[in-house]
Amino acid sequence: MVDPTEQDVSERKAEEASIEHLRGVYEVSSARKRLLLIITAVLLAAAVVVSVSIGAVNIPLSDTLKVFGHAVAPSLIAGPDNAWYSDIILNARLSRTVLCILCGFSLAIAGAVMQNVLRNPLVSPFTLGVSSAASFGASMAIVFGGGITGSILLLGHEFFVKNLLIAFLAFLAGLGSISLVILLSKRRDISRSTIILTGVIISYFFQAGVTAAKYFSDDSALREITLWLMGGMWNATWGVDFLLIPIVVVCVMVIESKAVDVNVLSAGDEVATSLGINVARLRSSLLLISTLVTSVCIAFTGIIGFIGLIAPHLTRMLIGNDNRYLFPASGLMGAFILLVSDIVARMVIRPSELPVGVIMYIVGGIFFIWMVTRRKKEVAM
Numbered sequence: 001m002v003d004p005t006e007q008d009v010s011e012r013k014a015e016e017a018s019i020e021h022l023r024g025v026y027e028v029s030s031a032r033k034r035l036l037l038i039i040t041a042v043l044l045a046a047a048v049v050v051s052v053s054i055g056a057v058n059i060p061l062s063d064t065l066k067v068f069g070h071a072v073a074p075s076l077i078a079g080p081d082n083a084w085y086s087d088i089i090l091n092a093r094l095s096r097t098v099l100c101i102l103c104g105f106s107l108a109i110a111g112a113v114m115q116n117v118l119r120n121p122l123v124s125p126f127t128l129g130v131s132s133a134a135s136f137g138a139s140m141a142i143v144f145g146g147g148i149t150g151s152i153l154l155l156g157h158e159f160f161v162k163n164l165l166i167a168f169l170a171f172l173a174g175l176g177s178i179s180l181v182i183l184l185s186k187r188r189d190i191s192r193s194t195i196i197l198t199g200v201i202i203s204y205f206f207q208a209g210v211t212a213a214k215y216f217s218d219d220s221a222l223r224e225i226t227l228w229l230m231g232g233m234w235n236a237t238w239g240v241d242f243l244l245i246p247i248v249v250v251c252v253m254v255i256e257s258k259a260v261d262v263n264v265l266s267a268g269d270e271v272a273t274s275l276g277i278n279v280a281r282l283r284s285s286l287l288l289i290s291t292l293v294t295s296v297c298i299a300f301t302g303i304i305g306f307i308g309l310i311a312p313h314l315t316r317m318l319i320g321n322d323n324r325y326l327f328p329a330s331g332l333m334g335a336f337i338l339l340v341s342d343i344v345a346r347m348v349i350r351p352s353e354l355p356v357g358v359i360m361y362i363v364g365g366i367f368f369i370w371m372v373t374r375r376k377k378e379v380a381m
Contacts, residue, residue, distance in 0.1 A: 029320070029322075030325075032319065033319045033320075033322065033325040033329070034325075036315075036318055036319050036325075036329055037325065037328060037329055037332065040329060040332040040333055040336060041332055043336055044101070044332055044335055044336045044339065047336055047339045047340055047343070048097055048101075048339070049061070049064060049065075050343060051093065051096075051097045051100070051339055051342065051343055052064055052067075052089045052093040052094055052097055053089075054343060054346065054347060055088075055093060055346055055350075056350060056351035057088065059080075059085050059088065059089065063080035063081065063082070063085050064085075064089060066078065066079055066080045067079065067080055067085055067086050067089045067090065068089075070086070071086075071090065091238075095236050095237055095238045095240075095241055096233045096236035096342075097339065098236075098241045099233055099235075099236040099240060099241055099244070099300065099301065100233060100236075100335070100338050100339045100342050100356075101335040101338075101339060102241065102244050102245065102248050102297060102335075103297040103298075103300075103301050103304065103307075103338060104307055104311075104331075104334040104335035104336070104337060104338030104339060105248065105252070105331035105332070105334055105335040106248050106251075106252075106293045106294060106297045106331075106334075107124075107125060107294060107297065107298075107304065107307040107308045107311075107334055107338075108307050108308060108311035108312060108330045108331050108333060108334020108335070108337075109252060109255060109290075109293075109327050109328075109330055109331040109334070110124075110125050110290035110291075110293055110294045110308055111123075111124040111125060111307065111308025111309055111311065111312050111330070111334075112308075112311070112312040112315070112323070112326055112327055112330040112331075113255055113262070113286050113287075113289075113290045113327070114128065114287065114290055114308070115312055116262050116265070116266060116321075116323060116326075117262060117265065117282070117283045117286050117287060118181075118195065118283075118287075119266070120195060120196070121313070122196055122309070123195065123196065123199070124306075124308030124309045125290070125291075125294040125298075125308045126303075126305045126306065126308055126309070127196055127199050127200070127309070128177065128178065128181055128195075128196075128199035128202070129177045129181075129198075129199040129200070129201075129202030129203040129206065130174045130177050130178055130290075130291055130294050130295065131203075131294070131298055131303050131304075131305065132177070132202065132203040132206040132207055132210075132303070133173040133174045133176060133177035133202065133203075133206045133295075134170040134171070134173055134174040134294065134295040134298040134299060135170075135206065135210055135228075135229060135298065135302070135303050136173045136206040136207075136209040136210050136213070137166075137168075137169035137170040137171070137172055137173030137174065137295070137299070138166050138169065138170045138228065138298070138299045139209070139210045139213040139214070139225050139228075140169050140173075140209075140213060141162075141165045141166040141168075141169045141170070141299075142166070142213075142217070142221050142224050142225055142228070143213045143216065143217045143221050143225070163239065163240055163243055163299075163300065164243065166299045166300065167243065167295070167296040167299045167300070169299075170295040170296065170298060170299035171291070171292055171295040171296060171299075173206065173295070174291045174292075174294065174295035174298075175288070175291055175295075177199075177202050177206070177291075178287050178288065178290075178291040180198065180202065181195060181198065181199065181287065182283070182284050182287055182288075184198055210225070210229070213225065214226070227302075227355075228302040229302055229303060230302060230303075230355035230357050230358065231301060231302040231303050231304040231305075231355050231356055231357020231358075231360065232301065232302060232345075232353075232355040232356050232357065233301060233342055233356060235300045235301070236300075240300050243296075244296060244297060244300070247292070247293065247296050248293055248296075248297070251289050251290075251292060251293040252293070252327075252328075252331065254289055255286065255289060255290070255327055256324075256327055256328065258282065258285075258286060259323040259324040259326075259327055260323075260324065261277050261282055262282075262286070262323045263321075263322065263323050263324070264277055265277065265279065265282065265283075266321065294308075301356075302355075302357060303357060304338065304356065304357050304360055305357065305360055305361060305364060306360050306361070306363065306364025306367070307334045307337060307338055307360065308334070309364065309367075309368075310334075310337060310363070310364060310367050311330045311331075311333040311334035311337060312326070312330045313367075313371070314333055315329045315330045315333050337363070338356070338360070341356050341359040341360055341363060342356045342359075344359055345358070345359045
């Protein structure tokens with residue numbers, strides 16, 4: 001006969017050992033996720049240094065570091081030998097680099113959010129038609145914005161008012177696109193493939209609107225729209241950056257605050273509802289926030305595809321589906337990918353440059369060929 005007391009003690013010890021084992025597994029997993037965040041941040045910082053050093057005029061790394069050091073501590077660190085290096089780095093290249101980071105981070109985290117709340121790995125701002133809708137709104141601002149901005153112009157603030165109008169109309173058009181997706185996502189009889197197909201159809205409608213805007217525009221506006229649709233960082237200025245930074249920061253903070261709820265949502269709507277989460281409100285609010293942060297960035301860079309697909313997929317392969325880490329890690333990954341792509345775009349035909357959208361299409365095509373090949377190998381095994 002086994003003493004009941006001894007049996008209870010042994011069961012308690014086994015339970016405690018199991019809990020300790022799970023705690024250890026969780027700590028190791030969390031440490032790996034934090035390590036990825038650190039590594040990606042370091043790689044992004046290195047890419048920033050390369051980005052501001054390379055261009056039509058190459059600036060030595062030592063002078064680049066002197067520029068940053070002198071800007072932070074002018075009394076302790078001397079500036080570069082050539083004073084105009086500071087103008088190139090601080091007034092031109094750094095603002096472009098910041099815009100790259102903001103756009104890459106925003107598109108990647110928006111893609112991660114959309115994939116999770118719609119539980120579809122193929123959705124992104126690009127595939128849901130948000131990018132095309134935002135491009136339509138921005139095109140309308142470029143073609144017809146002169147008269148609007150002229151009527152509300154404040155002396156000395158023409159550039160700011162024009163940029164604000166572009167961002168507002170881009171968000172308004174993106175809002176119309178995502179509203180239809182939200183309505184469809186509430187229906188139980190709508191499949192994942194139908195949502196993707198709807199996004200494609202929405203894209204065609206807004207592309208027709210962009211084509212009409214190009215047809216009715218003058219030569220100057222036509223050139224601006226054409227360059228804009230290619231996707232590039234030509235509009236990078238500190239004015240644009242200062243307009244985007246508060247929007248991106250607030251949206252990212254709100255998204256990250258909902259990461260735990262999105263984790264619960266991945267278990268299903270019924271489970272999330274039983275735990276007190278308003279699923280419809282959560283899904284709608286996150287999709288709207290993702291649309292806002294996507295639209296305002298695309299308004300100044302043009303259509304840049306695949307970031308919202310590639311970055312979340314790569315990050316999920318490395319650290320799994322815990323959105324507390326997936327969202328910021330996807331953002332850092334997207335910023336790094338876009339910044340490196342922009343560096344390549346500036347180097348290929350230097351001193352001229354390619355639109356970064358062209359590089360991203362190539363990278364996206366290669367990535368999905370690799371994904372399809374990898375899936376086929378896994379199925380065969």
